[in-house]
Amino acid sequence: MLRGVDPAISPELLHVLAQMGHGDELVIADRNFPSYRVGQRVVDARGYDAPQMVAAVCSLLPLDVAVDQPVLRMATTEGPDDIPPVHADVIAAVQGHLAPEQSVGTIERFSFYDRAAEAFAVVVTGGQRPFGDFVLVKGVL
Secondary structure, rough: OOOOOOOOOOOHHHHHHHHHOOOEEEEEEOOOHHHHHHHHOEEOOOOOHHHHHHHHHHOOEOOOOOOOOOOEEEEEOOOOOOOOHHHHHHHHHHHHHHHOOOEEEEEEEEHHEEEEEEOOOOEEEOOOOOOOOOOEEOOOO
């Protein structure tokens, strides 16, 4: 155990976060996401959901201030303006980590899959709420 590290951050995930560089992307995915099909590296965190995992990761990982939207959410089938509760919870979790001019963006489902395939790693959670899938872009310390 380490002081100040959220218990949701496993040793494997801590190692992955430490390996990431500026601009690298981390996908936080729900249990329905095809994590092992699209992910180059997959970290299993099924004991947590997306809002818990995003909050834990953001306690260690700086978000990229060089982009307008360092957090992206997968659009639901209702469209980009639909904000289901899991999205609202993640948006609330990242608010204190965004610069004043930044926002959380939305990406269409199949474009999200393509982007996830290019991500540094995918963290698969046990989240049961649909569309609990997000991209975080790492910044610098």
